[in-house]
Amino acid sequence: MTTDNHLHFYVGSYTDKPSTSNGIAHITLDPNTGRLFRQEDLASLRNPTYLAVSEHGIYSFSEIPQQEGAALYFNSSMGNIYLPIAGDYPCHIDVKAPHLAVANYGSGNVSVYQLDEAGRPIQLITELFEQGHGSHTERQQSPHAHQVTFLQQSNHLVFVDLGTDRVHFYHYENSEEPQSFTHKQSVIMPAGSGPRHLVFNKSETRAYVVCELSETLIVLTQNNGLWDISYECELLTDKANGEAASAIRLSPDEKFIYVSCRSQNLISIFNVSGDTPSRLNAFDCLGDHPRDFILSSDGTWLIVTNLFSDNIVSFRRNRITGEVEPTGHQYNIDAPICIVEAF
Numbered sequence: 085m086t087t088d089n090h091l092h093f094y095v096g097s098y099t100d101k102p103s104t105s106n107g108i109a110h111i112t113l114d115p116n117t118g119r120l121f122r123q124e125d126l127a128s129l130r131n132p133t134y135l136a137v138s139e140h141g142i143y144s145f146s147e148i149p150q151q152e153g154a155a156l157y158f159n160s161s162m163g164n165i166y167l168p169i170a171g172d173y174p175c176h177i178d179v180k181a182p183h184l185a186v187a188n189y190g191s192g193n194v195s196v197y198q199l200d201e202a203g204r205p206i207q208l209i210t211e212l213f214e215q216g217h218g219s220h221t222e223r224q225q226s227p228h229a230h231q232v233t234f235l236q237q238s239n240h241l242v243f244v245d246l247g248t249d250r251v252h253f254y255h256y257e258n259s260e261e262p263q264s265f266t267h268k269q270s271v272i273m274p275a276g277s278g279p280r281h282l283v284f285n286k287s288e289t290r291a292y293v294v295c296e297l298s299e300t301l302i303v304l305t306q307n308n309g310l311w312d313i314s315y316e317c318e319l320l321t322d323k324a325n326g327e328a329a330s331a332i333r334l335s336p337d338e339k340f341i342y343v344s345c346r347s348q349n350l351i352s353i354f355n356v357s358g359d360t361p362s363r364l365n366a367f368d369c370l371g372d373h374p375r376d377f378i379l380s381s382d383g384t385w386l387i388v389t390n391l392f393s394d395n396i397v398s399f400r401r402n403r404i405t406g407e408v409e410p411t412g413h414q415y416n417i418d419a420p421i422c423i424v425e426a427f
Contacts, residue, residue, distance in 0.1 A: 090114055090121070091380055092426035095389060095396065096132040096144060098419035105418040108132050108144060108159075111396065113385060118398040118411030120387075127159050133421040136177045136184075140203025142424075145174040145186060156186060156197065158205055167205050169195055176281075179203075180234035182258060187243055192227025194243050196265065210265050212241075216248035219276040220297055223327070224248065230296075231281045237288045241265065246280055246296060249273040251304070253311065271304060271311050278327070283334045283341075292356070294332040294343050299325050301332075301343060301354065301361060315360050319343050319352045331376045336383040340364075340406035344374040344388070351377065351388070353406055370397045370410055378423045389420035396420055 090112035097105035107129035112121045132144040141160030148154050149172045156177075158165040171188025174195075178185055184197045184205055194212040197205040218224025228247030235242065241254045251271040257264040273279050278297030282304070284290070291304040291311070303315040319329055326347020333342045339357040344350075349369050354361040369377075371390025378387050379401065386399040386408050396415045399408040 091385065093378065093387065094126055094135055094137070094142060094424050094426060095417060095420050096135045096422035097417060098133065098147075098391075098421060099130050103419040105420075108135065108142070109417055109420075111415060111417075113380075113387065113398060115384070117413065118385065118400055119413040120396060120398055120415040122415060122417070127157070127164070129157055132157065134174075134176050135422050135424045136179050137424050137427040138179055138181075138203055139427055143177055143179055143184060143205075145169060145177060147173050147175060149173065149190065154188075156184075156195075156205055158203070160203065162202065162204070165204055167197065167208070170208065170211060171195055176229075176231045178233045180236070183209075183234065183241075183256070185232040185234070185241060185243075187229040187232040189228050189230055189246075192229050192245065192247060194229050194232050194241075196241070212243065212252075212254060212265060214245065214248065214250065214252055214267075214270065216245075216250065218247055218249045218278070220278065223278060223297060224276070230279075233282070233284075235284065235288050240268070242282070244279045244282055244293070246278045249275060249277055249279065251279060251282065251291075251293065251311070269310055271313070273302065273313070274298065274300075274316065277302070280329065281332050283332055285334065285338050292332060292334065292341050292361075294319070294329050296329045297327045299327065299329045299345060301341065303361065317361060317363070319345055320348060320350065320366055321363070323348050323350075330374065333377065333379050335379060335403075335406065336381065337403070342377070342379070342386070344369065344377055346373045346375065346391075349374060349390075351386075353408075355406060364406060367399075367408055370414065371395045375420070376422045378425060381425055387423055389423050391419060391421060394418050394420070396423070
Protein backbone atom coordinates (compact mmCIF):
# COMPACT_ATOMS: atom_id res chain seq x y z
CA MET A 85 0.00 0.00 0.00
CA THR A 86 1.35 3.44 -0.87
CA THR A 87 0.16 6.86 -1.86
CA ASP A 88 1.90 9.73 -3.60
CA ASN A 89 2.39 11.69 -0.37
CA HIS A 90 4.17 8.88 1.46
CA LEU A 91 7.87 9.22 2.30
CA HIS A 92 10.04 6.53 0.71
CA PHE A 93 13.04 4.81 2.28
CA TYR A 94 15.43 2.00 1.36
CA VAL A 95 16.72 -0.46 3.95
CA GLY A 96 19.91 -2.49 3.70
CA SER A 97 20.13 -5.75 5.61
CA TYR A 98 22.14 -8.83 6.46
CA THR A 99 20.89 -11.64 4.24
CA ASP A 100 23.11 -14.50 5.43
CA LYS A 101 21.16 -17.10 7.39
CA PRO A 102 19.31 -17.14 9.72
CA SER A 103 18.03 -13.91 8.13
CA THR A 104 15.21 -14.21 5.60
CA SER A 105 15.92 -10.80 4.03
CA ASN A 106 16.75 -10.81 0.32
CA GLY A 107 18.66 -7.55 0.02
CA ILE A 108 17.50 -3.94 -0.27
CA ALA A 109 13.95 -3.40 1.01
CA HIS A 110 11.65 -0.50 0.14
CA ILE A 111 9.39 0.94 2.82
CA THR A 112 7.11 3.96 2.94
CA LEU A 113 5.86 6.11 5.81
CA ASP A 114 2.41 7.65 6.03
CA PRO A 115 3.06 11.29 7.06
CA ASN A 116 -0.33 11.48 8.76
CA THR A 117 0.27 8.64 11.19
CA GLY A 118 3.86 7.41 10.98
CA ARG A 119 2.67 3.99 9.91
CA LEU A 120 5.20 1.98 7.87
CA PHE A 121 4.43 -0.10 4.78
CA ARG A 122 6.53 -2.64 2.89
CA GLN A 123 6.79 -2.25 -0.88
CA GLU A 124 8.39 -4.54 -3.44
CA ASP A 125 12.08 -5.05 -2.66
CA LEU A 126 14.42 -2.92 -4.71
CA ALA A 127 17.13 -5.54 -5.23
CA SER A 128 18.32 -8.99 -4.25
CA LEU A 129 21.87 -8.65 -2.97
CA ARG A 130 23.96 -10.41 -0.36
CA ASN A 131 24.54 -8.33 2.78
CA PRO A 132 23.92 -4.80 1.40
CA THR A 133 24.73 -3.17 4.73
CA TYR A 134 25.12 0.43 3.64
CA LEU A 135 23.44 2.47 0.91
CA ALA A 136 23.91 5.77 -0.90
CA VAL A 137 21.42 7.44 -3.22
CA SER A 138 21.70 10.06 -5.94
CA GLU A 139 19.52 11.35 -8.77
CA HIS A 140 20.98 8.57 -10.91
CA GLY A 141 20.21 5.56 -8.73
CA ILE A 142 21.22 3.68 -5.60
CA TYR A 143 24.67 2.37 -4.66
CA SER A 144 25.57 -0.45 -2.32
CA PHE A 145 27.88 -3.46 -1.97
CA SER A 146 28.06 -6.93 -0.47
CA GLU A 147 29.67 -6.92 2.97
CA ILE A 148 31.70 -10.08 2.55
CA PRO A 149 35.41 -10.94 2.16
CA GLN A 150 37.11 -10.17 -1.14
CA GLN A 151 37.69 -13.88 -1.77
CA GLU A 152 33.92 -14.45 -1.57
CA GLY A 153 33.19 -11.77 -4.14
CA ALA A 154 32.95 -8.41 -2.37
CA ALA A 155 31.52 -6.12 -5.05
CA LEU A 156 30.22 -2.62 -5.63
CA TYR A 157 26.59 -2.51 -6.80
CA PHE A 158 24.70 0.19 -8.72
CA ASN A 159 20.98 0.05 -9.46
CA SER A 160 19.37 2.46 -11.94
CA SER A 161 16.74 2.59 -14.67
CA MET A 162 19.49 1.57 -17.11
CA GLY A 163 20.15 -1.70 -15.28
CA ASN A 164 22.51 -3.06 -12.66
CA ILE A 165 26.30 -2.74 -12.52
CA TYR A 166 28.71 -4.80 -10.42
CA LEU A 167 32.40 -4.02 -9.96
CA PRO A 168 34.82 -5.99 -7.76
CA ILE A 169 36.06 -4.42 -4.53
CA ALA A 170 39.71 -4.96 -3.59
CA GLY A 171 38.94 -5.09 0.11
CA ASP A 172 37.37 -7.18 2.86
CA TYR A 173 33.99 -6.49 4.46
CA PRO A 174 33.05 -3.13 2.92
CA CYS A 175 30.90 -1.22 5.40
CA HIS A 176 30.27 2.33 4.14
CA ILE A 177 29.83 4.15 0.83
CA ASP A 178 29.53 7.74 -0.36
CA VAL A 179 29.19 9.39 -3.75
CA LYS A 180 30.00 12.83 -5.15
CA ALA A 181 30.30 13.06 -8.91
CA PRO A 182 32.58 12.14 -10.54
CA HIS A 183 33.73 9.90 -7.67
CA LEU A 184 32.45 7.14 -5.42
CA ALA A 185 34.27 5.75 -2.40
CA VAL A 186 33.89 2.59 -0.31
CA ALA A 187 35.33 2.02 3.18
CA ASN A 188 36.50 -1.56 3.76
CA TYR A 189 36.40 -2.45 7.45
CA GLY A 190 38.22 -5.77 7.29
CA SER A 191 41.21 -4.68 5.20
CA GLY A 192 41.23 -1.06 6.36
CA ASN A 193 41.49 0.50 2.89
CA VAL A 194 39.26 2.91 0.99
CA SER A 195 38.46 2.14 -2.66
CA VAL A 196 37.77 5.12 -4.94
CA TYR A 197 35.94 4.73 -8.26
CA GLN A 198 35.27 6.99 -11.22
CA LEU A 199 31.67 7.64 -12.29
CA ASP A 200 30.47 8.47 -15.77
CA GLU A 201 27.98 11.25 -16.58
CA ALA A 202 25.07 8.92 -15.84
CA GLY A 203 26.40 8.14 -12.38
CA ARG A 204 27.58 4.65 -13.33
CA PRO A 205 30.81 3.41 -11.69
CA ILE A 206 33.21 2.57 -14.51
CA GLN A 207 36.60 1.87 -12.93
CA LEU A 208 38.66 1.79 -9.76
CA ILE A 209 41.07 4.74 -9.78
CA THR A 210 42.89 4.52 -6.45
CA GLU A 211 43.17 2.81 -3.06
CA LEU A 212 43.77 4.81 0.12
CA PHE A 213 45.36 3.19 3.17
CA GLU A 214 47.05 4.42 6.34
CA GLN A 215 48.95 1.87 8.41
CA GLY A 216 48.61 1.70 12.19
CA HIS A 217 46.83 0.21 15.18
CA GLY A 218 45.16 1.33 18.38
CA SER A 219 45.39 0.60 22.09
CA HIS A 220 42.33 -1.69 22.30
CA THR A 221 43.97 -5.11 22.03
CA GLU A 222 40.91 -6.92 20.67
CA ARG A 223 39.37 -4.33 18.35
CA GLN A 224 42.33 -2.24 17.15
CA GLN A 225 45.05 -4.60 16.00
CA SER A 226 45.00 -3.10 12.49
CA PRO A 227 43.28 -0.33 10.48
CA HIS A 228 39.49 -0.56 10.17
CA ALA A 229 38.08 2.10 7.85
CA HIS A 230 34.49 2.50 9.03
CA GLN A 231 33.20 5.55 7.14
CA VAL A 232 34.13 7.52 4.06
CA THR A 233 32.56 10.83 3.05
CA PHE A 234 33.09 13.59 0.51
CA LEU A 235 32.86 17.18 1.69
CA GLN A 236 30.39 19.25 -0.32
CA GLN A 237 32.04 22.66 0.01
CA SER A 238 35.53 21.59 -1.06
CA ASN A 239 37.41 18.80 -2.82
CA HIS A 240 38.16 16.76 0.27
CA LEU A 241 37.52 13.13 1.12
CA VAL A 242 37.47 12.03 4.76
CA PHE A 243 37.65 8.54 6.17
CA VAL A 244 37.21 7.49 9.76
CA ASP A 245 39.46 4.65 10.99
CA LEU A 246 38.16 2.84 14.06
CA GLY A 247 41.24 0.61 14.21
CA THR A 248 43.85 3.35 14.50
CA ASP A 249 41.94 6.15 16.28
CA ARG A 250 42.39 8.47 13.31
CA VAL A 251 40.28 10.68 11.04
CA HIS A 252 42.09 11.11 7.71
CA PHE A 253 41.61 14.05 5.33
CA TYR A 254 42.56 13.89 1.64
CA HIS A 255 42.47 16.54 -1.06
CA TYR A 256 41.64 15.55 -4.62
CA GLU A 257 41.10 16.97 -8.08
CA ASN A 258 38.26 15.97 -10.39
CA SER A 259 40.46 13.56 -12.27
CA GLU A 260 40.71 9.80 -12.57
CA GLU A 261 44.46 9.88 -11.95
CA PRO A 262 45.37 8.01 -8.73
CA GLN A 263 47.92 10.64 -7.68
CA SER A 264 45.18 13.29 -7.54
CA PHE A 265 44.25 12.13 -3.99
CA THR A 266 46.74 13.70 -1.59
CA HIS A 267 46.87 13.06 2.15
CA LYS A 268 46.50 16.37 4.02
CA GLN A 269 45.93 15.59 7.69
CA SER A 270 45.25 12.84 10.19
CA VAL A 271 43.44 13.93 13.33
CA ILE A 272 44.61 11.85 16.29
CA MET A 273 41.62 10.85 18.42
CA PRO A 274 41.80 9.77 22.09
CA ALA A 275 43.51 6.40 22.52
CA GLY A 276 41.09 3.49 22.37
CA SER A 277 38.12 5.70 21.45
CA GLY A 278 37.41 3.86 18.18
CA PRO A 279 35.90 6.63 16.01
CA ARG A 280 33.14 5.17 13.84
CA HIS A 281 31.12 7.83 11.99
CA LEU A 282 31.00 11.61 11.70
CA VAL A 283 28.71 14.31 10.33
CA PHE A 284 29.61 17.85 9.24
CA ASN A 285 27.65 21.05 9.57
CA LYS A 286 26.61 22.61 6.27
CA SER A 287 29.45 25.14 6.23
CA GLU A 288 31.87 22.27 6.97
CA THR A 289 33.64 24.16 9.71
CA ARG A 290 32.64 21.66 12.42
CA ALA A 291 32.37 17.88 12.58
CA TYR A 292 30.70 15.65 15.15
CA VAL A 293 32.31 12.23 15.65
CA VAL A 294 30.72 9.26 17.39
CA CYS A 295 33.32 6.99 18.96
CA GLU A 296 32.15 3.39 19.14
CA LEU A 297 34.51 2.01 21.80
CA SER A 298 34.57 4.90 24.28
CA GLU A 299 30.90 5.78 23.58
CA THR A 300 31.74 9.46 23.39
CA LEU A 301 30.86 12.42 21.17
CA ILE A 302 33.84 14.43 19.90
CA VAL A 303 33.66 17.78 18.15
CA LEU A 304 36.26 18.69 15.53
CA THR A 305 36.68 22.33 14.57
CA GLN A 306 38.46 23.70 11.52
CA ASN A 307 41.02 26.42 12.09
CA ASN A 308 43.11 27.84 9.24
CA GLY A 309 42.43 24.79 7.11
CA LEU A 310 43.35 22.24 9.81
CA TRP A 311 41.10 20.24 12.10
CA ASP A 312 41.45 19.96 15.88
CA ILE A 313 39.47 18.40 18.72
CA SER A 314 37.54 21.11 20.52
CA TYR A 315 35.18 19.15 22.77
CA GLU A 316 34.50 15.63 24.09
CA CYS A 317 31.71 14.21 26.24
CA GLU A 318 30.05 10.92 27.11
CA LEU A 319 26.99 9.87 25.13
CA LEU A 320 25.14 8.59 28.18
CA THR A 321 25.21 9.19 31.92
CA ASP A 322 24.91 6.48 34.59
CA LYS A 323 25.17 3.70 32.00
CA ALA A 324 27.86 1.04 31.65
CA ASN A 325 29.99 1.37 28.52
CA GLY A 326 29.03 -1.32 26.03
CA GLU A 327 31.63 -0.29 23.40
CA ALA A 328 28.88 -0.19 20.76
CA ALA A 329 27.94 3.38 19.86
CA SER A 330 26.81 3.42 16.25
CA ALA A 331 25.02 5.97 14.05
CA ILE A 332 25.06 9.76 14.25
CA ARG A 333 22.74 12.29 12.56
CA LEU A 334 22.53 16.08 12.53
CA SER A 335 19.07 17.66 12.30
CA PRO A 336 18.30 19.64 9.12
CA ASP A 337 18.38 22.91 11.09
CA GLU A 338 21.78 21.91 12.58
CA LYS A 339 20.53 22.42 16.15
CA PHE A 340 20.43 18.80 17.35
CA ILE A 341 22.66 15.72 17.20
CA TYR A 342 21.30 12.19 17.64
CA VAL A 343 23.52 9.16 18.38
CA SER A 344 22.52 5.51 18.77
CA CYS A 345 23.94 3.38 21.58
CA ARG A 346 23.41 -0.24 20.60
CA SER A 347 24.32 -1.94 23.85
CA GLN A 348 21.88 0.17 25.91
CA ASN A 349 19.15 0.32 23.19
CA LEU A 350 19.05 4.10 23.52
CA ILE A 351 19.40 7.12 21.25
CA SER A 352 21.00 10.13 22.86
CA ILE A 353 20.02 13.71 21.94
CA PHE A 354 22.29 16.75 22.14
CA ASN A 355 21.56 20.42 21.54
CA VAL A 356 24.43 21.72 19.42
CA SER A 357 23.13 25.21 18.71
CA GLY A 358 25.66 26.71 21.14
CA ASP A 359 29.44 26.61 21.34
CA THR A 360 29.47 23.16 22.95
CA PRO A 361 26.99 20.27 22.84
CA SER A 362 24.46 20.03 25.64
CA ARG A 363 22.93 16.64 26.44
CA LEU A 364 19.14 16.75 26.43
CA ASN A 365 17.80 13.24 26.76
CA ALA A 366 18.10 9.63 25.73
CA PHE A 367 15.11 7.65 24.49
CA ASP A 368 14.36 3.95 24.10
CA CYS A 369 14.66 2.70 20.51
CA LEU A 370 11.82 0.19 21.11
CA GLY A 371 13.94 -2.68 19.87
CA ASP A 372 17.26 -4.41 20.33
CA HIS A 373 20.55 -3.06 18.93
CA PRO A 374 19.78 0.18 17.04
CA ARG A 375 22.35 -0.19 14.26
CA ASP A 376 21.16 2.80 12.23
CA PHE A 377 18.48 5.46 12.07
CA ILE A 378 17.54 8.39 9.87
CA LEU A 379 15.97 11.80 10.21
CA SER A 380 13.58 12.56 7.37
CA SER A 381 14.62 15.44 5.12
CA ASP A 382 11.84 17.64 6.53
CA GLY A 383 12.99 16.92 10.10
CA THR A 384 9.61 15.56 11.17
CA TRP A 385 10.40 11.84 11.49
CA LEU A 386 13.06 9.61 13.01
CA ILE A 387 13.13 5.97 11.90
CA VAL A 388 15.28 3.35 13.65
CA THR A 389 16.54 0.00 12.36
CA ASN A 390 16.96 -2.48 15.24
CA LEU A 391 19.21 -5.31 14.12
CA PHE A 392 18.65 -7.99 16.77
CA SER A 393 14.88 -7.51 17.18
CA ASP A 394 14.33 -7.42 13.39
CA ASN A 395 12.15 -4.32 13.49
CA ILE A 396 11.99 -0.79 12.10
CA VAL A 397 10.31 1.78 14.35
CA SER A 398 8.99 5.25 13.54
CA PHE A 399 9.09 8.25 15.88
CA ARG A 400 7.57 11.70 15.45
CA ARG A 401 10.09 14.49 16.04
CA ASN A 402 9.46 17.93 17.49
CA ARG A 403 11.50 20.21 15.25
CA ILE A 404 11.57 22.97 17.88
CA THR A 405 12.66 21.04 20.98
CA GLY A 406 14.41 18.13 19.23
CA GLU A 407 12.52 15.61 21.37
CA VAL A 408 10.88 12.54 19.82
CA GLU A 409 7.89 10.38 20.67
CA PRO A 410 6.94 6.94 19.35
CA THR A 411 4.12 6.73 16.83
CA GLY A 412 3.17 3.23 17.92
CA HIS A 413 4.05 1.87 14.48
CA GLN A 414 6.77 -0.54 13.48
CA TYR A 415 7.50 -3.03 10.73
CA ASN A 416 9.34 -6.34 10.97
CA ILE A 417 12.26 -6.88 8.58
CA ASP A 418 14.96 -9.44 9.29
CA ALA A 419 18.37 -8.01 10.25
CA PRO A 420 17.87 -4.37 9.15
CA ILE A 421 21.14 -2.44 9.05
CA CYS A 422 21.06 0.83 7.12
CA ILE A 423 18.22 3.16 6.16
CA VAL A 424 18.31 6.02 3.62
CA GLU A 425 15.62 8.29 2.23
CA ALA A 426 14.83 7.94 -1.45
CA PHE A 427 16.21 10.77 -3.56
